[in-house]
Amino acid sequence: MTRTLTILTAAALLTPTAQAQNATTVRLGFFPNLTHAPALVGLEKGYFQKALGSAKLDSREFVSGTTLMEAFAAGQIDIAYVGPGPAINGAARGMPLQIVAGASEAGAVLIARKDSGIRTYKDLAGKRVAVPSLGNTQDISLRHLLKEQGLKAQADGGNVTVTPVAPADVIAAFAAGRVDATLVPEPWGAVLEAQGHRLIGNEKTVWRGGQYPTTIVIVNTKFAQANPALVTAFLKAHADAVAYLNKSPAAARTVVNNELEKLTGQKVDLRVLQRAMVRTRFTTRVDLDALNDYAALNVEAGYARNVPDLKAFLLPSLLK
Amino acid sequence: MTTVSPANPAAAPRRASRWRMLLWQLLGLLLLLALWWLVTDVLRLYPPYVFPSPRAVWTEISYGLWGTGPQDGKLLAAIGNSLRRVLVGYAIAVLLGGLVGLLMGAWRLLRETVGAYLTGIQSVPSIAFVPFAILFFGLNERAVLFVVILEGFIPVALAVSGALMNVPPALRIAGRTLGASGLGLTTGVLLPSAVPSILTGLRTAWSFAWRALVGGELLVSASASLGAQLEIGRNTANMALVIATILIIGIIGGLFDSLLRALEARVRRDYGLEVTQ
Numbered sequence: 040m041t042r043t044l045t046i047l048t049a050a051a052l053l054t055p056t057a058q059a060q061n062a063t064t065v066r067l068g069f070f071p072n073l074t075h076a077p078a079l080v081g082l083e084k085g086y087f088q089k090a091l092g093s094a095k096l097d098s099r100e101f102v103s104g105t106t107l108m109e110a111f112a113a114g115q116i117d118i119a120y121v122g123p124g125p126a127i128n129g130a131a132r133g134m135p136l137q138i139v140a141g142a143s144e145a146g147a148v149l150i151a152r153k154d155s156g157i158r159t160y161k162d163l164a165g166k167r168v169a170v171p172s173l174g175n176t177q178d179i180s181l182r183h184l185l186k187e188q189g190l191k192a193q194a195d196g197g198n199v200t201v202t203p204v205a206p207a208d209v210i211a212a213f214a215a216g217r218v219d220a221t222l223v224p225e226p227w228g229a230v231l232e233a234q235g236h237r238l239i240g241n242e243k244t245v246w247r248g249g250q251y252p253t254t255i256v257i258v259n260t261k262f263a264q265a266n267p268a269l270v271t272a273f274l275k276a277h278a279d280a281v282a283y284l285n286k287s288p289a290a291a292r293t294v295v296n297n298e299l300e301k302l303t304g305q306k307v308d309l310r311v312l313q314r315a316m317v318r319t320r321f322t323t324r325v326d327l328d329a330l331n332d333y334a335a336l337n338v339e340a341g342y343a344r345n346v347p348d349l350k351a352f353l354l355p356s357l358l359k
Numbered sequence: 360m361t362t363v364s365p366a367n368p369a370a371a372p373r374r375a376s377r378w379r380m381l382l383w384q385l386l387g388l389l390l391l392l393a394l395w396w397l398v399t400d401v402l403r404l405y406p407p408y409v410f411p412s413p414r415a416v417w418t419e420i421s422y423g424l425w426g427t428g429p430q431d432g433k434l435l436a437a438i439g440n441s442l443r444r445v446l447v448g449y450a451i452a453v454l455l456g457g458l459v460g461l462l463m464g465a466w467r468l469l470r471e472t473v474g475a476y477l478t479g480i481q482s483v484p485s486i487a488f489v490p491f492a493i494l495f496f497g498l499n500e501r502a503v504l505f506v507v508i509l510e511g512f513i514p515v516a517l518a519v520s521g522a523l524m525n526v527p528p529a530l531r532i533a534g535r536t537l538g539a540s541g542l543g544l545t546t547g548v549l550l551p552s553a554v555p556s557i558l559t560g561l562r563t564a565w566s567f568a569w570r571a572l573v574g575g576e577l578l579v580s581a582s583a584s585l586g587a588q589l590e591i592g593r594n595t596a597n598m599a600l601v602i603a604t605i606l607i608i609g610i611i612g613g614l615f616d617s618l619l620r621a622l623e624a625r626v627r628r629d630y631g632l633e634v635t636q
Contacts, residue, residue: 105594112408112596125596132408132596167498173580173587174594194436194583202498202581203590217497341430342595344422 062266065091065273067098068107068119071302072206073225073315074146074253078120079298080291081280090276094269100302102205103172111136117262118273122176124342126257127334131347135260138325138353140274142254142281146319147177148228149184149240155219157239160188166219169204169212174342176253177222178203179333180246182340184222195341207303210234224253225315226299226307233311242318251329253319277323284321292316327353411599419603423588434588434607441585442611445572448504452511452564459512460519460560465545470520477513485510485571489578500582503575510571511564518560522553555627562619569612 067087069078078098081087088096099116101107104125110116112134120142129136151157157166163185170178181201182192191197204212206227212218213236220239221231232238243249256277263270284291292312300306307315327349334346392413398404399412407415423434459477463470485506492502526549534548576586585608592600627633 103594108596109593112406125594128595128597129408132598133406134408134596167581172594173591193581194433194587196436200499200581202579204498212498215494215497217493338430341433342591342597 062094062117062262062269064095064097065266065269066115066117067096067273068101068110068116068121069098070102070107070120070224071100071299072227073295073299073312073319074122074143075120076284076291076295076316076319077142077254077277077280077321079295080283081276083294083298084280084283086276086279087273090272090279091269092272102207103203104175105172108134111257111259114259116259117266118256118258118270120254120256123252123255123330123333124174124176124179124337126255127330127337127347127349128174128343129257130349130352131334131343131345136257136352137260137263138255138330138349139258139263139270140256140277140323141252141325142256142277142321142323144252144320144322144326145242145245145249146225146253146315147180147222147245148225148232148238148242148318149181149220149222149245150228150231151220151237151239152213152216152218153235153237154216157220157237160184160240161190163188163199163220164190165198167200167202167217169202169209169218169221169223171206171223172203173201174340176333177224179336179340179342180251181222183336184240184245186339207305225319226312228318229311229315230305230307232314233308247329247332249320250326251333252326255325255330274323281321281323288313288316325353408596408598411602415599416602416606419597419599420606423600423603433583434585434603436583437585437588437604438607438611440583441572441576444500444503444576444584445507445568448507448572449511449565449568451504452508452568453515453561455508456512456515456560456564457519459516460523460557461545461550463516463520464523464549470524474517474520477516480509481513481517484574485567486574486578489575492575493579498579498581500579502579503572503584506571506575507568511568514560514563514567515557518557518563519553522556522560523549525556526552555623555630555632558619558623558626562616562623565615565619566612569608569615573608 067078069075071079082098099110101110104122107116107119107121108125108129111119111129126136126138149160155166157163168181170181172178178201185191185197185199190199192199192201194201202218204218204221206223209218209221209223209227210230213221213231213234222245223231228238256274258270292309296307296309296312330349331346334343334349337343338346395413399407399410400414404410420434422428422431424432426432459473463474488506488509489502492505496502496505523545530548530552531544534544539547573586573589576584577589578586580587580590585604588604589601592598592604624633
C-alpha cells in the first residue's frame with residue numbers, strides 16, 4: 040500500500056506546474072508475455088479504462104522492445120510496459136522517457152531442446168540459442184551468462200550462435216530443430232518445458248539470483264508533463280493489477296490466460312501458467328542498482344558505449 | 360584504371376573533363392554534408408534518436424572500423440563476413456547462371472519455358488524468398504547464400520541466353536562455314552561475341568546479389584554481418600549506427616559497381632561498340 044502511495048505522489052511530482060489536461064486518449068504499449076502480466080490484468084479486468092475515466096485507452100501489443108521503442112520514439116505510445124534493455128538504450132539516446140514503476144522481476148529461463156544434448160550452460164558451446172531480439176533484455180543477459188562460462192557469441196568471435204526469434208515462435212523453431220536453446224520470458228519457458236524440453240537455467244541462475252527487473256513501466260516525458268492526472272490514474276490501476284496478481288494468483292492466472300489467448304491465439308495450460316508465474320515476481324518497485332548493473336552489461340555486450348545516469352530517468356520518489 | 364595512351368589525341372581534354380566531373384561530385388558531397396549538418400546540429404529539426412548528426416555517424420564509423428576498444432571493430436568484421444558471403448554467392452551465381460544461360464541459348468524449348476519463369480522470379484523481391492529459405496535451410500548462412508545465389512544467377516542466365524540470341528547471324532554463318540559446330544561454335548564464336556552483353560548481365564547480377572545479401576542478413580542476423588549491424592542499430596535505438604551501416608553498404612555496392620562498369624566500358628571499347636569522339 041505504501042508503494043502505491045509512493046507511486047501516486049511520484050506521479051504528482053512529475054510536473055512542477057499543473058497544466059491543462061489535453062489528452063483524450065492514452066496510448067499503451069505492452070507485450071503478450073507473462074512478464075507483462077500487470078498490463079494483461081489491467082486490460083482484461085478493465086482497471087486501466089476505469090481509472091482513466093473519460094480518456095480513452097488505446098492499447099497496442101508489440102512482439103519486441105525494438106518495435107515498441109520505435110513507436111515510442113515516433114510519439115505513438117504514451118505509456119509502455121517494456122524490458123529494461125530497450126528502455127535504457129532509449130534513454131541513453133535521448134528519448135523523452137521516464138521510468139515510473141516496476142512491473143515484474145525475474146521470469147526468464149533458459150530452455151534447451153530435448154534432443155539438443157545440452158545439459159548445462161557449458162554445453163551451449165557450438166549451439167544455436169534464440170533470444171526475443173538482438174539487444175533486448177534476454178539477449179544481454181544471455182551474453183553475460185556466456186561470458187561467465189567462458190563462451191562467446193559467434194558475432195563476437197565465439198562459437199555460440201545467438202539468433203533472434205519472437206518468443207511465441209520459439210515453439211515452432213524448437214519443433215523444426217532450427218534452434219537448440221532459448222532464453223525466453225515466461226510463459227514460453229514453461230510451455231516449452233511442458234513439451235518435454237529441458238530447463239537448463241531457472242530465473243534465479245540466469246542472472247543476479249533472480250533479483251533483477253524484467254519489465255518496467257515508462258512514460259513519455261512530454262505526455263506525463265501535460266497529463267499528470269492521467270499518469271497518476273494509470274499508475275494506480277497498474278498498482279491494483281500488481282496487487283491482484285499477488286493476492287489472488289489463481290484467479291489472475293485465468294485472467295492472464297484469457298488475455299494471452301486473445302492476443303496470441305495460443306492457449307496455455309493453467310498448470311503450465313502456474314509454473315511460469317511462480318518464476319515471476321510482480322512488483323511496482325524499481326531496483327536502481329539492478330538497472331545500473333544491467334546498463335553495465337549492455338555496455339559489456341557492445342550495445343552501448345557508456346552507462347547513462349539512470350537516476351535522471353527515474354522519478355525521484357521511486358528512489359529509496 | 361584505364362590508362363590513356365599519349366597517342367590518343369582526345370586523351371588530354373578527356374582527362375581534364377574527368378577531373379572537373381570529380382570536382383563537381385566532391386562539391387555535391389560537401390553540399391549534402393553541409394545540409395545534413397544544418398538540419399541536425401544547427402536547426403535541430405529532428406531528435407538525435409530519429410536523425411543523428413554527421414558527427415555521431417562518423418563516431419560510429421570510426422569505432423566500428425578502426426576503434427581499439429574491446430567491443431570495437433564490429434563494422435569491419437561485418438564487412439568481412441558480408442563480402443565473403445556475397446563473393447561466394449556471386450561466384451556460384453555466375454557459374455550457375457552462365458551454365459543455365461548457355462543451355463537456354465542453345466535450346467529453344469528451355470529458353471521459352473525456363474526463361475519465362477526466370478523472368479517471373481526476377482520480379483519477386485529477394486526478401487520475399489527469405490522466409491522460405493529460413494524454413495528450408497534454417498536460421499543460418501546457407502539461407503542467406505540461397506537468396507543471394509537465386510537473385511544473382513537469374514540476370515546472368517538471362518543475359519547469357521539473350522546475348523547468344525543477339526549474335527549477328529553473319530557471325531554464326533561465318534563460323535559454320537569455317538567448320539565450327541555445336542559446342543565449338545558456341546564457345547569459339549558465339550560466346551566471345553556475346554561478352555559485352557554478358558558483362559552488363561554480370562553487373563546487374565552484382566547489384567541484385569548485394570541487395571539480396573543485405574536483405575537476407577537483416578532477417579537472418581545470427582552472425583556478424585552488415586544486415587545484423589542494421590538490426591542491432593535498430594534494436595538499440597542507435598540510428599547513427601544504422602546510418603553508418605547504410606553508408607558502408609552503399610559505398611561497397613557502388614565501388615564494385617563502378618569497377619564492373621569500368622571493365623564493361625573497356626570491353627565495349629575493345630569490341631568497337633563505343634565510339635570515341
